[in-house]
Amino acid sequence: MDKLKIEPTTFTPEVTFDVEQRVFDISGESRPQDSREFYGQIINWLNELDAHLKPSEKEESEYVFNLNFNYFNSSSGKFILDICKIIARIRSREINASVRWYHERDDSDMLEAGMEISQMVRFPFEYVETEPKDYFPNGNGLDQSE
Numbered sequence: 325m326d327k328l329k330i331e332p333t334t335f336t337p338e339v340t341f342d343v344e345q346r347v348f349d350i351s352g353e354s355r356p357q358d359s360r361e362f363y364g365q366i367i368n369w370l371n372e373l374d375a376h377l378k379p380s381e382k383e384e385s386e387y388v389f390n391l392n393f394n395y396f397n398s399s400s401g402k403f404i405l406d407i408c409k410i411i412a413r414i415r416s417r418e419i420n421a422s423v424r425w426y427h428e429r430d431d432s433d434m435l436e437a438g439m440e441i442s443q444m445v446r447f448p449f450e451y452v453e454t455e456p457k458d459y460f461p462n463g464n465g466l467d468q469s470e
Contacts, residue, residue, distance in 0.1 A: 325376050328369045336362055337393065341369055343376070346385075350407075351392035351426075354400040363403035370410040377419055385420060387411075392426035393434065394457070405441055412445040423449040428456045 325343045332338035337352035356362040377385075389411055396404060414421045425438035435451060442449040 325372065328366065330365070339366060341366075341373075343373065346387070348387060348389040349392070351390070353394045354396035354404075356400065359397075359399040359403055363400070363406070367403065367406055367410065370407060374410060374414050377414065377417070387414070387419065387421040388424060389421070390424045390426065391438070392454075396437075401437070405444060408441050408445045412447055415447055423447075424452050425449045426452045426454055429453050430456055 327342035327344070328339060329341075330336070330339035332352045335353065336356045337350050337354045340347050340349045342348075350366075354362075389407075391404070391407075393404075408423060411421050411423060423442070425435075425442070427434040427438060438449055438451060
């Protein structure tokens with residue numbers, strides 16, 4: 325199965341899905357102009373993965389999906405939930421699939437979003453606390469290079 329690689333932009337996260345390497349990562353900021361277009365390719369890929377997985381693989385394979393968002397808007401949230409529903413469907417076939425939900429130590433909103441999605445899809449996520457990122461290295465949020 326081909327891997328899916330989407331480079332990050334100012335408005336979209338980086339996506340790396342590679343079955344052979346067992347890498348399933350989405351990270352960054354998600355506020356695309358057209359969430360349906362952006363996330364449609366991810367959902368299509370995951371549906372192909374679901375069809376590709378064989379029950380015989382359930383014993384030896386682990387599929388860990390790392391969701392590491394700095395921010396996501398409400399339209400992205402709907403598609404993130406859809407992604408987690410596909411992961412839940414994969415799990416329902418007794419294939420070892422899990423979600424690691426990353427959140428910064430002081431970002432209770434992101435942690436709560438992960439907990440709500442986990443509750444909606446009815447399987448537990450692993451929550452990974454990270455150190456806060458310095459989004460404004462020069463202290464004021466303005467680009468001093470200009």
